[in-house]
Amino acid sequence: MTVYLNGEFMPIEQAKVPVLDRGFIFGDGAYEVIPVYSRRPFRLREHLERLNASLSAIRIDNPCSHARWTELIGKIIDSNPWDDQGVYLQVTRGVAPRNHLFPKGLTATIFIMSDPLVTPTRALIESGAPAVVLQDFRWLRCDIKSVSLLGNCLLRTLAADQGAIEAILVRDGFLTEASASNVFIVSNAVVLAPPKSNLILPGITYDVVLEILRANGIAHEVRPVTEAELRSADEVWCTSASKEVLAITTLDGKPVGHGAAAGKPGPAFARIHRLYQQFKATFMRAPDAHGQP
Ligand code: PDD
Secondary structure, eight states, X not given: OEEEETTEEEEGGGOXXXXXXXXXXXXXXXXEEEEEETTEETTHHHHHHHHHHHHHHTTOOOSSOHHHHHHHHHHHHHTSSOSSEEEEEEEEOOBOSSOSSOOSSOOOEEEEEEEEOOOOOHHHHHXXXXXXXXXXXXXXXXXXXXXXXXXXXXXXXXXHHTTOSEEEEEETTEEEEESSSEEEEEETTEEEEOOOSTXXXXXXXXXXXXXXXXXXXXXXXESOOBXXXXXXXXXXXXXXXXXXXXXXXXXXXXXXXXGGGTTSOOHHHXXXXXXXXXXXXHHXXXXXXXXXX
16 A cells, blocks of 8 residues: 655555654644545545644644645555545644644644545445444534544444444434434434534535435435434434445334334435435546536
8 A cells, every 4th residue: 555644655564653743642633534436536625625624723734735635645546556445634733742732833744545445335235234322422622523533433432342333422412423424314204414513523425415415305404403303213324435324223222213114224315325326426427626516
């Protein structure tokens, strides 16, 4: 695997960072995960805008222009063998003696790598996935895509302890998101999504799903969703760059939904999943560099 670190492309084994890098010492940095379909980065502009927002929230000057990021990401895609990739990029504040106060004038550390993109298998799409509901004990700036992910990692592991693929999170009686994805529910034929706030990551896939719902006249509301609504939902979906849209079919071991449909991906999921795949296909055919269909 070829990666990029601070101005150079190299095999991953050769990529080394000093131990005083603030990313290592404090988790002081921001990151992005960009899905690449047929060697074209999906929603690149939006990912780079979110990176900008994360960096500016933690007072790191973005070390690259949009054009430079586009060039570097393009080179990483070209230098790896897979057509569909997940590009990971991270910026940390740089290397300095350990001190909580943000030092000024550091040179940011820039790292980019890519893996084969692993999306849900057909079997998982057809069966749906188990999740558990946990209290969201993370900090109050979950809108920043920070590399400090200890809370998310612990929650994901607590979910895995119970055989679940995701921890769906509630705070003060309301749905926030999941440990590594956003969450939608379907209640009485209306798709509900928690609004963007400091409590959730503004997901790029979340925006794409809302765009698709709007474009197809599918009833939906962006509004706070209670824990009771989550637990009694007809359908629950998770969305992320790698999960795309995935049905959650059990919560804490209980089937999601009602009657004969309980515990199976529902009709609204079948529709949004098909529309999402069509949206991707349009993107892969789109002629402009950013592929906005
Ligand atoms: N995670 N919420 C959280 C906490 C996330 O970590 C992610 C994505 C999302 C969905 O965002 P997007 O649709 O832009 O992927 C929501 C990435 C994939 C990760 O950390 O690997």
